[in-house]
Amino acid sequence: MGRIDEDSIRRVLEATDIVDVVGSYLSLKRAGSRWKACCPFHNEKTPSFIVDQTRQNFKCFGCGEGGSAITFVMKMENLGFADTVRRLAEKAGITLVEEVYDAAEEKRRKARTALLVAHKKAAEFFHRLLLRSPKAAEARAYLNSRGYGADMAKRWQVGWAPDSSREFLAWARKEGLPDQVLIDSGLANRGERGDLYARFRDRLMFPINNVYGECVAFSGRILRPQENVGKYVNSPETSIFKKGDVVFALDRARGPMGKSGKALLCEGQLDVIACHEAGISFAVAPLGTAFTPEHARTLSRYASRIVVCFDADKAGMAAADRAFRELAPFGKDVYLVNLPEGDDPDSFMKREGKEAFSEMVEQARPFFEVRIERAKERGLLTDAAASAAFAREMTALLACMSDPVARDLATADVATRMRTTVNDLRSAVRTAGRRKGREQAQSADRAAAAEVSQTQPPVKMDRAVAVLCELSLQNARAQGLIVDRIEELLEPMRMLQGGRILKKILARLPSPDSPAAIQAFLASLPQPERDALNLLNLDPVPIPDVDRSVQEACSGIAKAALERHIASLMAELADPSTDAARRLELSKLSVDLKRLLGTM
Ligand SMILES: [Zn+2]
Structure with missing residues (x-):
């Protein structure tokens, strides 16, 4: 490949x-x-x-x-x-x-496919065990205790990882999965004595899919509290799984997000599953990590309003602040769901019902409104010192907003709610913004430099060449006529900018009647040449007199080449180091060429 x-x-x-x-x-x-x-x-x-x-x-x-x-x-x-x-x-x-x-590319693709196959098979294996194995009774009971049955398990392909490494490894061998693939996929590890053991043992297994619905990792939850063991174990980062990039349930949620323009950002995977099961299909969550700029970029592609629904405790609020900081530069509206203190989506739904939760989500309000209301409820705005500290936090968050109009409106709103003067807050936000700007300028410069080196400016094109390019991509008959005259065009084209592109068109002849053929041709060009053509009008427009247009365009090329030739002679003439004999030759030649140009 x-x-x-x-x-x-x-x-x-x-x-x-x-x-x-x-x-x-x-x-x-x-x-x-x-x-x-x-x-x-x-x-x-x-x-x-x-x-x-x-x-x-x-x-x-x-x-x-x-x-x-x-x-x-x-x-x-x-x-x-x-x-x-x-x-x-x-x-x-x-x-x-x-x-x-391409040997290296082929190797990379093979390795990737092997990891995807291992994950797909493992997900099916764990899922089968959860549904059928007598040993998975405790896992099923746990799901039931959370209010879920086999239907939900099937929809999310929830599984159970056997409690013994031996059982998992025996299955893997039977499936023909090589040890190295098991290690590379993070499904198994090598112990100190070199023996293989399964990473996930006696855990409820949630497959983590990429945006195309391919399983790329697992999240394993313990079934009963254990000392020194985390509630969740996730797959390690692999060549197909980068934690900071993957958004849980995005494969299911991206359609509904695009249609509704909204994303519901939850804290954990079980919250997301609870939301989807309750019919809120635009819910997603980051994966066991803090919200990253990459998460923000991904979500802002699909939705214009991000509704944050984190736990209503101190940690949840801090996480919401962080999500706001990452989302604000993308200019999206950030809303907060005002869950009662101590609740998460799941606990709220269990107690109040699905409809009540849907309503909570519908009633989400702009970030600062809810944020300040909560601070007031907690008595954070009663004494001067706490008020000042809180104001500094809000100022820093406001300064993250990239849209100046939205930032100004939010600043005025926050000032009113906190009973401070708008102008004071505005200037504080500006100062915070400048400080932040200085800190970011350096890294942004580097990023911009990297980007510039990737995209080059479009190739420059002489107008006469551009006209011929347009004609030969717009109209099949024009293309044919131009190809017929290629012999006379080649020489002048060498003098003109963009001639290489026209030569490529005439060598490959993409059919102007097929938009796909034109797009495929464009896609095959290096970016600077492609961009040059994209600046032209490539619409398949009716051309009243094709023969005459082609005739004019071709003589336009000859004329432009001649003009360019004359210009280069004049430049040589103007050069003081040109000797007398050459000068005479040049002026004769230029007179002849100018006369020729006059007849065109
Ligand atoms: Zn745009």
Whole structure:
């Protein structure tokens, strides 16, 4: 496996509808022949993100992002080009022809597949045991005590890991899973004497899926309190599992999140399961780690409002503050569910019922409103010292907000609620923002430098070349006429900027009648050349007089090349080091060329 050939890319794009692809992430609204949504790549409240079904591409008029279904998935999922094409091919049921054999890439893919297979098999094994094994009676009883039966266990593929390493290893051998794969997947470890043992023993097993619903890790919960043993053990980080990246239940929640524009952020996996079982299908949770910037980036792609529902205790509040700090730079609305003190979603639902909980979620209010209300309830705003400390915390949080208008409104709101003057708070937020800005400037500079080195500016193109590129990608007849004249075009094209791109078009001849072929051709170009073409109008527009347009464009090329030639002669003439004989030659030549130009 290695590079994917252009024909395969074209077939994948032909079998893929960009409206389906984008629609599975965002809620699209029809606008004439096109579709509209709020752009997932920059922060906006009114949609300027357009999907064009005819051209099979998307374009954001706010931030300039644009491209094919492949580009969209690459950006949304942070995947490489080849992996994206493979994924879309799989969805469309297309077998890819991969051109160049790449040994390192092949090895990486094989290792990844082996880990995914091991996880898939293990999830099925644990699940079977939970449902059927007599030894899993305690695990089933535990689930029942939490109010869950076999239905929920099946929906979430909950399992039970046997209490003996021997049983797990015997199963793994029977399945033909090599020891090294068991170790690499984190399902087993090697002891001091080199013997293998299972990581998860006598635990309730929750599979953790990536965004495509593939099991990439497990979270194992103990069944009875044990000393010096954590309630949960998660898989270690592996090549398919990075804790800070994975959001629990995102594979199920991303559709509902896109449709409702909302994400419910819970603290733990059982909270999320409880929410989904209660019909709140846009609930997710980070995985046994604090909320990371990567989590924030992921959620903000799918939802414009993040509703935080953490435990109503001190630790939960601190975690909510942290989530706010990470989410605020993405300009999303952060809301808080005001659970009664000491409750978590699960305990609240058990006591008050599912409907009451859904209502709590519906009644979530803006972050600062709930945050200040709670501080008041706890008497944090009664004495001056505590008030000042609390104000500093709020100031630091306000300073994290990237949207200046929203920040100003929130600042005014917080000032009113805390009975301080708006101007004092505003200037405190500005100072905090500047301090934060200085701290971040350095790392941002580095990040920006790295990004710049990745995206290069579009290749410059002479206008005459651009016209020919447009014609040959817009209209099949024009393309044919231009190819017929390739001999006369080659020489002048060498003089002009962007000539290489035109040569590539004429060498590969992507069909202007097939948007997929055009997109596949664009996808195969290096980024600076692709961006140069994306700046042009590649719409399949009707051209009134194709023959004349091509004729004019071709003589435009000759003319532009001639002008460029004359300009270079004049530059040489202007150079004082040019000797007299050469000068004479140059001026004669330039007179001839100018005369020729006059006849064109
Ligand atoms: Zn945008």
